[in-house]
Amino acid sequence: MLTMAVPTAMAAGTTGISEGKKLVLGTSADFAPYEFHKVIDGKDQIVGFDIAIAKAIAADMGAELVIEDMGFDGLLPALQSGRVDMVISGMTPTDERRRSIDFSETYYKSKQVIVVRAEDKDKFPTMAELENQKIGVQKGSIQEEIGQKIAGAKLTALDKISDIVLQLETNRIDAAILEDTVAVGYLDDNIVLAPAVPDEEEAEAAIGIRKGNTELLNAVNATLARLKSENKIPQMVTEASQMMAGKETKTPNILEVFWQYKSFYATGVGYTLLLSALGVIFGVIIGLIICWFRLHDAAILRWIGTAYVELIRGTPMLVQLMIIYYGLALTLSINFSPLQAGIITLSINSGAYLAEIFRAGIQGVDRGQMEAARSLGMGKAAAMRFIVLPQAFKAVLPAIGNEFVTIIKESSIISVIGMVDIMYQASVVKNITYQGLNPFLIAAAIYFVLTFILSKLLGRLERKLSASDRR
Missing domain, CATH: 1.10.3720.10 (MetI-like)
Structure with missing residues (x-):
C-alpha cells in the first residue's frame, strides 16, 4: 500500500509554483470577514477579503488558486512541510512566527476587543476585571498571547472562532478576545462588546511564505503593493463584510x-x-x-x-x-x-x-x-x-x-x-x-x-x- 501511495503523494506535494501553475493556499475558513464559508448559487464556497487577495496574487502569477481549509494551528506545519505554498488567515507576523516562516508586507490592521454576554457587559469596564476569569481565545493566535498576559486568566484555546462564541453563549467562558473585524459577525442581542479594551497596538496581518521561497515572496509583495496603490483592499474588506452580514435572520429548525x-x-x-x-x-x-x-x-x-x-x-x-x-x-x-x-x-x-x-x-x-x-x-x-x-x-x-x-x-x-x-x-x-x-x-x-x-x-x-x- 505504501509503495503505491508514496509516488502519488510525492507528486501531490507543493514544491514550487511552476509545477502545474497551481498556487496552494492554506487558510482557516472560520474567520469572517477574512475567510469564511458561504453558500453561493447552491454551492459551498470559501470567500472573504483574504481570499480575494489570494485570487489577485494567483491572477498576477498566472496560476490556479487551490484553497486548503484546515485548523489555524495546523497552518504553520502545513506551510513548513510544503503542503501549501502560502498562508493567508489574518495571521499576525510575530517574532516567534518569523523564526519559522517568512512574511510578506502587512496588508491590514485591526484592533482587539472583548466580547461578552449582554447581561455581563457592565462586569468588565476595564481589563483588570478580566483577571482570574475564564476567557476564550483562538489556539495559536495573537489573542492567545494577549490572554496569557492577563493575571490568573483561565484560557480556553480552540481552533474555531464559532466554537469560542458557542462556549460564551453556553456560559462555559466569561469573555472572549477577538479581532474587531471578526467580532462584528457575531454581535447580536445576546453577544456584545465589553467596555474593556486590550492594551495592545493594532494587530497587523501578513501573508506567510515558506522560508527561502523568495520568488513567491517577491510576487506576493508586488501584488500587495499594486492593491494598496489602487486602494483595492478597503474595497475587498467592505465587500466581504457585506457578504458576512447577509446571514439568515430566521433560525431554521433541525429538519430545515x-x-x-x-x-x-x-x-x-x-x-x-x-x-x-x-x-x-x-x-x-x-x-x-x-x-x-x-x-x-x-x-x-x-x-x-x-x-x-x-x-x-x-x-x-x-x-x-x-x-x-x-x-x-x-x-x-x-x-x-x-x-x-x-x-x-x-x-x-x-x-x-x-x-x-x-x-x-x-x-x-x-x-x-x-x-x-x-x-x-x-x-x-x-x-x-x-x-x-x-x-x-x-x-x-x-x-x-x-x-x-x-x-x-x-x-x-x-x-x-x-x-x-x-x-x-x-x-x-x-x-x-x-x-x-x-x-x-x-x-x-x-x-x-x-x-x-x-x-x-x-x-x-x-x-x-x-x-x-x-x-
Whole structure:
C-alpha cells in the first residue's frame, strides 16, 4: 500500500509554483470577514477579503488558486512541510512566527476587543476585571498571547472562532478576545462588546511564505503593493463584510437545516464510507500479518509483532495522524493527501486491534483440531486455512463487528486535517448557519444510522454462520 501511495503523494506535494501553475493556499475558513464559508448559487464556497487577495496574487502569477481549509494551528506545519505554498488567515507576523516562516508586507490592521454576554457587559469596564476569569481565545493566535498576559486568566484555546462564541453563549467562558473585524459577525442581542479594551497596538496581518521561497515572496509583495496603490483592499474588506452580514435572520429548525444542506452531508457520508471501507480492508490485511508474526516460531517476528501492537495501541490515533500527515512531510518530504493519510492511519490503527482479535480467535480453537488435521496428512498452512481459521473467524466475528463500527466513528478524527467527511461538513454547516447544535445532531443521527445498519448486517452474518452449530 505504501509503495503505491508514496509516488502519488510525492507528486501531490507543493514544491514550487511552476509545477502545474497551481498556487496552494492554506487558510482557516472560520474567520469572517477574512475567510469564511458561504453558500453561493447552491454551492459551498470559501470567500472573504483574504481570499480575494489570494485570487489577485494567483491572477498576477498566472496560476490556479487551490484553497486548503484546515485548523489555524495546523497552518504553520502545513506551510513548513510544503503542503501549501502560502498562508493567508489574518495571521499576525510575530517574532516567534518569523523564526519559522517568512512574511510578506502587512496588508491590514485591526484592533482587539472583548466580547461578552449582554447581561455581563457592565462586569468588565476595564481589563483588570478580566483577571482570574475564564476567557476564550483562538489556539495559536495573537489573542492567545494577549490572554496569557492577563493575571490568573483561565484560557480556553480552540481552533474555531464559532466554537469560542458557542462556549460564551453556553456560559462555559466569561469573555472572549477577538479581532474587531471578526467580532462584528457575531454581535447580536445576546453577544456584545465589553467596555474593556486590550492594551495592545493594532494587530497587523501578513501573508506567510515558506522560508527561502523568495520568488513567491517577491510576487506576493508586488501584488500587495499594486492593491494598496489602487486602494483595492478597503474595497475587498467592505465587500466581504457585506457578504458576512447577509446571514439568515430566521433560525431554521433541525429538519430545515438537514434538507437545505443535505448535499453537504451526502458528500461527507461518501468520504466517511470510503475512509472506513478502505481502512477496514487494509486493517484486516495488516491484522492478519501481525497476527502471523505474533504466533510465529521465530523470536524476531514475535518481537516485531508485539512491538507493533504495543506501540499502536499505546498512542492516540490523533498523534498517529499528525505524524503521518505532517511528520513524514517535514522529515522525509512525503506529502500524503488528507484521504491517503486518513486511510493509512485508520489501517495501521485498526490493524493492531484486529491482530489481537485474530490471535485470540486462533488460540481459542482447540489444539486438537490442528493435530487431527496434521494426522490426516494436511500441511500446517492448509490446516490453518481450512480447519483453524474458519472456526476462529466465527468465534471472533462479534469483536470484528465492533471494530468495524469503531472505525466508522473514529474516522471523524480525520476531519482535523481537512478531510471532507461527515464531521467536517457538520462544521461547515455550523459556520454557515451560526447554529452550534443542530448540524452536529444531524451528524450524530447519520453516524447512528450507518453503524446501526452495519450492526444488523453483521448480526445476520453471525446468525448464518452459526446455523450449523444449532443442528
